Amino acid sequence: MMNIEARKIKFVQEFFKLQSEKAISKFEKLLKKEKENSSSDTFSPITSAELNARIDKSLQDSKDGKLTEVNDLLAEIEKWN
16 A cells, blocks of 8 residues: 555656646646645544434435445546546
8 A cells, every 4th residue: 555655646647647628627626625625624523422423314315315326426537537
């Protein structure tokens, strides 16, 4: 498994190969959004009750069919290029 520094280098190398203006714009937006989110993020642990509530909601979403299958997600990602 690669460490974070090796992953970043590999990512940048692949980014330099991109020729799609649309893909580069998407990465720019993603980076901007991530920077905005990370600058305001502060870690605060959740309580057991909050964790259980999230688990319950996830289970209910699953029962209600509010899921995205992996193959559907991968097909959607393929359309991004």
